[in-house]
Amino acid sequence: MAGSSTETDTEERTCTRTARPWNVIVHDDPVTLMTYVTNAFMEVFGYSRTKAHTLMMEVHTTGRSIVWTGDREYAELYVARLQARHLLTTLERVDD
C-alpha cells in the first residue's frame, strides 16, 4: 500500500536523521581569549580544566576541534550554548 510505504519511508528517514551521531565543532577565531574558550568548555560540558585546555589548544593550533559527539538534540543544545558565548561553533554529521 502506498500510504504504508510512505509512512515507513518517513519513519526510516526520521530515524536516520536522529540516530546518527553529530559532532559539535569549535573553530578558531582571532579575537576570543584562550582562557575564555577553556572556561566555556568547562561550563558548557562540565569538562575538567585539563580536558578543556587540551581541546582549546587543538582549536588554536589546528583551527578546529570536535568538542563533543552524540545525539543531534543535545548537539544543537551545546551549539546554542557555545554560540551564546560567541564561540564559532558548527554541527557536522559523523561520517559512516
Added chain:
Amino acid sequence: MELERTPAGDILLRDLHQVFVDILIMLPAVLESDDPRVRDRLLPRAYEDDEEEEEWRRIGAPELEHLFASRVRLIRKDLKTLAPEQGDVYRLDIPRIHENAWLSGLNAARHTLFILNELEPGDVERDPEDLKDPEKAMALLHIHLMGWMQELIMKAG
C-alpha cells in the same frame, strides 16, 4: 584597574581610569550594533546544509537575539553603579549573577570592534601603537583592555 570580591561574592572593579570609563560607557552601543557583518559573526551558521540551517535559524536565532538583548539590559543596569572614587578614578559594581553576561558581552564587543574597524587577525597580537591608522589603533587598544577585564573577572572566579 583592580578587582575585589565583596563579602556577598559580587565584583567590585576599582581604580578605573578614564580610558576604562570610556570603554564601559560605550559598551551598550557597541553591543547593539546592527551592522550585518557583526550579526553574521554573532549569529553564525551552525549547519552547512541550507535547509537545516534555515530551520536552525528559525528556532535558534530568536532565542540568541533575546539572550543578547537581555545581556545588554543587565550591563546597562550595572553601569548605573559607575561612580567616582577619590582622585580621577571610578568604581563599578557587578553582581555575581551578572558575571557571565559581562564576560560574554565583553567578548561580543571585542568581536564587534574587530569587525567594524576591519582589523586583520594578526593585528590582535600587535601593540596598538604599531598600527598607523589611529582609529584602528584605538579599537585595538579597547579590544586589549576589554580582554584584560575579562581575564580579571575569570581569575576572580
